[in-house]
Amino acid sequence: MGLNIRVIAPDRIVWNAKAEEVILPTSTGQLGILSGHAPLLTALDIGVMRVRITNTWTSIVLFGGFAEVExxxxxxxxxxxxEASVINLDKANKELIESSSLLNEAKTNKEKFEATQKLRKAKARVQAANTLTNQSIY
Structure with a gap:
């Protein structure tokens, strides 16, 4: 295993393990990291991080942040x-529908921004939960 990956949220350590590959949801698109990658610092967007350990992919929903590779x-x-393994797909789909309706009903810029963020999180949760039933990484 070539990469040591640590994911830290304000309230806990989410992930601390070795892996062969990671795909990050950056603000400019998906970024794949393999062993020997050049050093970098990047902003992360709301989205699904995928981690490959041997031939198994694990998905983790990230709600924005930063990543440093060195x-x-x-x-x-x-x-x-x-983590995708704790997401209830039915509940996530319901939240996706609700957040979409909330965005359609938003009137002020603040309401639109908050509804958009909620919708993006809901989409990422559904995408991650779907990877449990379908091992395709995309």
Missing amino acids: NDEILILVNGAE
């Missing part, structure tokens, strides 16, 4: 995170 160490500081 010497096969990946430190990920996030506002919040949720």
